[in-house]
Amino acid sequence: MNYEQARFNMIEQQIRPWEVLDNQVLSLLAVVKREDFVPLAHKALAFVDMEIPLPPQQNPSQCMLAPRVEARILQDLAVQKHEKVLEIGAGSGYMAALLAHRAQQVITLEIDPTLAQIARDNLQKAGIHNAEVRTGDGAAKLAQAVSGSDPLRGPFDVIVLSGSVAEVPASLLSLLKVGGRLSAIVGVEPVMRSTLVTRVGEDAWRTTEAWDTVAPRLLNFPEPSKFSF
Known part of the structure; x- marks a missing residue:
């Protein structure tokens, strides 16, 4: 397989047409080798427009x-280069790798210990040293961080949820610096929206629902109540 040609096709045929026009982002996608973060069994799918399952595959x-x-x-x-980033859901470490190229520091949480170690190994092999993978339940860690019992070394300039939630937890918003941004995919299938929340003051946030996907x-974040009659 010609990985460079496949990478070029991914950028030009999938990503650029989806209104990703920032040249810095496009250049970064050409540099960070996505195939190195894909499980060996699915390496041929590294550049396909789809979600790729990760080991241990006990949870879809x-x-x-x-x-x-x-x-x-x-x-x-x-x-930005001076910014500190928190990611919930490290997966294989690929998003953390992209973030690390643009940020000063990245802390990424992964609930599955096997997957957390895979992410660490992938980041190390890629020569990325400003991204730290921590094993733990992101939802529980956030509650502990807010209470002061688990120092996540916040606040953060950027928070990324690499998965969907029913709603953005207030505990996450409290970990944002003023001027900080949070990205999450919010909603319940079949309707979810990529949501960008910016902290514009001590007790003020601006929310933009940017695009549908x-x-x-993400595991263990609150779900809306289900009513039965």
Whole structure:
């Protein structure tokens, strides 16, 4: 397989047409080798417009997001070199690798210990040293961070949820710096929207619902109540 040609086709045929026009993002996608973060069994699918399942595959929500979704999130956040980033859902480490190229520091949380180690190994092989993978339940860690019992070393300039939630938890918003941005895919299938929240003051946030997509759930975040009559 010609990986460079496949990468070029991914960028030009999937990502650029999906309104990802930031040249810095497009150049980064050409540099960070996505195929090195894809499980060996699915390496031929590295550049296909689809979600890719990740080991240990006991939970269908463990996957790499489609390339165009990752690229659009990266463009929306406009991460800067001096900024500190928190990611929930490390997966194979690919999004953390992209973020690390643009940020000063990345902390990424992964609930599955096997997958967390895979992400660490992938980042190390890629020569990325400013991204730290922590094993833990992102939803629980956030609650502990807010209470002060688990220092995530916040606040953060950027927070990324690499998966979907029913709603953005207030605990996440409290970890944003003023001027900080949070990206999450919010809603319930079949209607989900990529949502960008900017903290514009101590107790003020601006929310933009940028574009429609669907993504697997992040584990253990609250779900809306189901009523029966």
